[in-house]
Amino acid sequence: MDPLDIVGNLSNIKPAYQPVFSAVKHDIIGYEVLGRIDHEGVWKSLGGFFQDSQVPDEFKLEVDTHILSIAIEDIMKHDDKKLLFINRNAKELMVEDGETFIEALQPFVERGFSLNRIVLEITEHDFDEDFESLNHLLLYYKTYGIQIAVDNVGAKSSNLDRLRQLEPHILKVDSKVLRDNDSSGYQDIIYSLSMLARRIGAALLFENIEDSFQLYYAWKHGGRFYQGFYLGEPSYHFLDPFEKEFLIKDQVNSFIRREKGVIEKRLEFVLKWDQCLRELLVHWDGPKRADSFLDKVTSNFNFESFRMYICDSNGKQISSNFRQRNDEWIKEPEILGTNWAFRPYFLENMMQMKIWNKGRLSDLYSDIETREMVRTFSFPLSDHHFIFIDIRYDFIYENESLLM
Template structure:
């Protein structure tokens, strides 16, 4: 389609609306506005038009303004109270210093459409172009109550500092990267994005959800909002909850029950390990006979563990390493005297064991030596000595509740 044909026939352009669902209310939170052009007796997406670098930005602004006018008018006429998500790239926003969009929103606010219902979506890529001008404009928009969402978060880790400076309201994550990236690597990306969202007070929105697995993944990883064909396809009408393809409330209820069952099973593992250790404590005779004590422990944890050792409250290892090789436990003397207090959460976990006098199970992490995902079960032997039992990846894999 020729860009001139599109701009010259605005009457053939209409918005379509894709619902965005809230995890809190299980209802439609808002709609993303997408453009369609009627040509040759069918409606065509305007995605290529907006993504074509050869199309003048002024053309894109004109079409976007047209779509915005219709979309807000539709929401006012239908008494729709949700939010409106609109896409703008950096170059579009900076045309006339962003004043065209702002004046339109001010006009509609006078008609009763509050600016705090507008969410402007920019991509992470936009932060690489005209950064200073863009972030100044977006911060200015925020003073009017306009919300900012950053799309395609995680594509460029180098922009994290710029995202922190902007402090957007929403971070959009494309669930297609779940399929395109190695699962373990993506877990690390998700952890970083979740931490970033918590630090800046942003909500996570997962888009392009196409199946139950992706919806469940988004829910488990702290998604507050969800969008995709699995939930609802874009339509010309502002959709009510009845048009959603799935019953979100029932889906989330099933996820909750599944997670509660996993947590219960995981706690049973911890409880069983604690009982084993309580039965073995009578054999503890202090650090002078620490290796003999660990030798007795290996028989009780042979199925679960591949390595164990004892540290004091300062993180210094006071035992040898007991390491399983070819299903046999071997003693590694060279680890004696090592200090592990530098590890994240080591001292906090140790103090929790000391205070509550009970075992503690770590999160899943990648072991430096084996490069496999493991967990560590720690148990207090005395006020100053703590046993650490590394749970093997094979055992974790066989017990789903230990995976996450």
């Protein structure tokens, strides 16, 4: 439609509401407000209008303000305390130094509407604008209690520094990216975002959830809020807050059962390897005979491991590398004396093994040498010496519990 036809027919425009669900109580905590226009008897999305860079920002602002006013009126009549998620782009917000947005909200504040129920969504793409001015404006909005959400994080290589500086309340992750991207690379992005969210106190909201797998992914990766057609399509009225409670609760219970099974199986491997090494401890005769001890260990890990070695409590390697090649264990004495204490968590893991006197299994990580995803099982031989057994990728791949 022609932008002038849209701006000139505000009476044919109204908001649609897509519910946002909580991972805590499985209820609706708010609605994203989406624009719709009646075109020849058919309600159509205004997404194209708002995304068109050729449409003047003043036009978009006028339509957005109209939709926002109706949405707040609706939710106040409904006597609901739910949140309203409002989409705005940076240029639109910058009109008249951002005061237009506050002025549009002020009449409702005077009638008792609390601005902490507004979640203002901007996209990560908006960071390409004048970020400093945008950051100052959003800080100003925060003083009114308005919450900030950043949309489409993870769709590109996220600018984590700017996200950290902005400190939004919510990070919105697009679940569609799961289908469109290399899963291992996307896993790394999600991990980084979840760590950042924890550091800045932000919640993760997974949107565009269209099936059970995407809901599982959101749940497993710490999503506090869920949104998507699988749970609720946009509609022109507000729903019963617990309309999808049984669906979400049933799905989450199945996720929990599955996750417990995976964890239990993984711990069985840890206990098995721990017991194996405890039985072999009778052969441990100190650091001078470290290679001799490894000679006795290797045959017990023919299927699981491709490399093992022993370090002291300062991270210095006191044995050769024992590496499996063509079903034979080969010694690599040239590695003797190297120090691995620089690796993240290395010293902390050794201290935990020393204090708790039990083996530990690392998270999945990419081995620097082989570039394959591996895990390392480590075990205390004494208070000052520790064995490290690298688990081969093909064994991990064959055992789902080690992949997760």
